[in-house]
Amino acid sequence: MQFVWWFCLFLVQIDLGESLCLSDGGSATRHRAVSKLQSLGYDTSFGYQDFNTTCKWWSPDCFGENPSSPYGTWNIRTPLLANLSEKVFQIGENDALVFYGCTPPAVRYFSFDLQVFITHDRWIFASVGDAQNMLTLNSSGPTPYNTSILVVTGGDAKTRDDIFKAFASVGVSNDIFNTVPIPDTKKLGTDPLGYGLGHSVWLMALRMAVCKNKHHCEAYKRAEFPILHVKPKKKRTQVPFGLYGLRPRGTGKTEDYLKASLAELISKVVQHHSSLRLASKATLFSFPLNGRVCIKDNENCVGATRDALYMDGDEPLWMTTTTATKNDHHQQENDRNPPVRLHPNGPSWRLSDDADDMLVVVGVIHSKTGKATYINVAPYDVSRELSTGGVVDTLLEGSGAEYLPTNKDAKYLYAYTFKRHCGGMKFCTEIPSRGFPSCPLDKNITFVERAYLEPSTKVGPKAGELLVPVVLHFTSE
Secondary structure (H helix, E strand, O other), X not given: OHHHHHHHHHHHHHHHOOOXXXXXXXXXXXXXXXXHHHHOOEEEEEEEEEEEOOOOOOOOOOOOOOOOOOEEEEEEEEHHHOOEEEOOEOOOOOOEEEEEEEOOOOEEEEEEEEEEEXXXXXXXXXXOOOXXXXXXXXXXXXXXXXXXXXXXXXXXXXXXXXXXHHHHHOOOOHHHEEEEEOEOXXXXXXXXXXXXXXXXXXXXXXXEEEEOOHHHHHHHHOOOOEEEEEEEOOOOOOOOEOOOOOOOOOOOOOOHHHHHHHHHHHHHHHXXXXXXXXXXXXXXXXXXXXHHHHHHHXXXXXXXXXXXXXXXXXXXXXXXXXXXXXXXXXXXXXOXXXXXXXXXXXXXXXXXXXXXXXXXXXXXXXXXXXXXXXXXXXXXXXXXXXXXXXXXXXXXXXXXXXXXXOOHHHHHEEEEEEEOOOOOOOOEEEOXXXXXXXOOOOOOEEEEEEEEOEOOOOEOOOOOOOOOOEEEEEEOO
């Protein structure tokens, strides 16, 4: 099996056009570390990291997947799942999973995000804490890209320490050691670690967004680095990890200085389409979902990460019977979120085949203001939470200047059009009504704007510090 992985990684190196950070994918070092772990009283087995799209043409629900960010998962054999190598897994209280391999090639964003997928017999899909991203991970290179890294996840600090000891003994520098802990499940509020019914099911997501070289990223996704499963031969008392603190959102700096220019841009877009009817104008409110709150409330967190601030047309994600109103969603306290509904029922639109029927999203390019590392805007079929494709910030740039050619703030703003048929129109993306992915003519469309990773805080921006987008729906008179 080790040879098979080494051979596959060798082929990936040829395909990359550049060397992987580990000449043999780390196979020889990993093998020696396994021997050391076995001498310390551990059994070992292997899974693998895989990239794939969860949503298929036949999927009834696509979970609001980000079309700009393919998801890598750690596929581990789990008895509850018939010992198949699945994207979700269970893990014993003394066990750990180990990634020893390379980070992605140059991208705008990547992270490892541990989530509890099922607990208390419910689908929770919630991050247990902060993601470990390219600004926080320990790695070997001058940049965090295509460099060696060791990531350990599990719920037992002694097992983690023994893994670090084993890899250090075979020459791996502790400068690249990282822990993505499963906090004490009693404090976290999940079912206990273990196997079978009554124990939590987990997922490790590797997000990788906006590749600088698409060919390199495609080759990396095919690498399928091994995931080492470490399990003590004899059960012992667990040494649990504490419930660690979360990185605070926000710097106090806002985008309010762009309010007047954003309002002017909206007005100019409306004037430009004055021959059409402005059927509606709606705001995409921000919601900084916190996985730990979802766990506590036993509600679905739809896979959200704290590395992002989501601005969404799905208003029920922010609705509660006691606090939020339609006008104060964006003023909620940092990381407080009320119960979450998986299927939205908020601002959404029908888009016909008419050439004059269009949705124009107007907003701020938060990566240009320094409040995000990258952003994207993506339309979704509300009925399936399926995106038909995302538009990243580099494609939004320049669209604001089309309407505000003399405004110095135009470089921070965008006005981007979505239609069934763009017909060569600049700054326009088509939303197909047939095929896959698509949104049929009889289904509603909504939008999500994602702002990922404020550089100075190393976590997602704070709600209230960003100006939120507005969607204008134009139709024929």
